[in-house]
Amino acid sequence: MIGDFRLLMISAMYENGGNTTHRFLDGHPQMLVYPFESQLGTRLVNDSLSSIFPAKYRWPVFALDSTPLCDYKAIIDEETRVRARTPHVSKFRHVNFIFSDDERRDIYLEYIKETGRSRAFNVAAFFRATFEAWKNRSGSGREMVYVGYSPIVVVDAEKIIEDFPGSHVLHVVRNPWSAYADTKKRPAPMPLKDYMTAWTISQYFALLFSKRYPGRVKILRFEDLIEDPRGVLGRICGEMGLEDSDTLGIPTWNGLELTEVFPWGTIRRATPDANRATAEELSPEERGEVRERALHYLDALGYSDFI
DSSP states (O other), X not given: OOTTOOEEEEEEOTTSSHHHHHHHHTTOTXXXXXXXXXXXXXXXXXXXXXXXXXXXXXXXXXXXXXXXXXXXXXXXXXXXXXXXXXXXXXXXXXXXXXXXXXXXXXXXXXXXXXXXXXXXXXXXXXXXHHHHHBTTXXXXXXXXXXXXXXXXXXXXXXXXXXXXXXXXXXXXXXXHXXXXXXXXXXXXXXXXXXXXXXXXXXXXXXXXXXXXXXXXXEEEXXXXXXXXXXXXXXXXXXXXXXXXXXXXXXXXXXXXEOSSOTTSSSOOOOSHHHHHHHHTTSOHHHHHHHHHHHTTHHHHHTOTTOO
């Protein structure tokens, strides 16, 4: 069962374009694209990175003495569960999403009854059950790859690669000036020093694992994506043995074209001009501090001369 489960996990530091990439892939006829962020983490995640990144964005940890039902409930999956159980408070309440979390639970338990419990079996069952329970999903009938997006999950890329032999991790990186400028627009934004600490840690793991697992862990610059989404994503699909598609040039949700990616992410207009203008919203002092804290990652990722 694990051998035939193909997974593409998208990763990106906050406001780096992960949601945008997720939406560009949404309409691909060979992909089962998760409706919202696939927040697979559990409260049992507890390691040296736990004070920096929320548990919901991490690769899950399950209790050895748990039960399938407890495993299912442990997966946070906040955005999907809020939309399913309390749609009136969901930021996605405007979309037509016919889905029952209880039905997904029952489907999940049937899968685990067949396979038994393990981290890989649990994650595979969770993805499969999600799409079986999503009643109004628009599909081609030719889907073969599951696509999830969980911010910063690249820090756990090695675990994903180990769990699923056919998996890939696509880490999206954006120049830190634009990224931090968009982060400042949140109701409770991270302080600059904290944001840049998390940004550099994400890029460290992305660079490390892309060299350790070439072809399996890929880095995609947001700036390259918005210059030519169809061309860039078409090449990535080709490397995974998937076909090119006209849909790769259009951000969608469940196949419906989006005029802006918001509220899936803070980035409203995914264009080169908007990206640069966002960076220029920072004060000279902020720009200098971002540069100082990004250090050699600017050279490694091609951002030294961005601004």
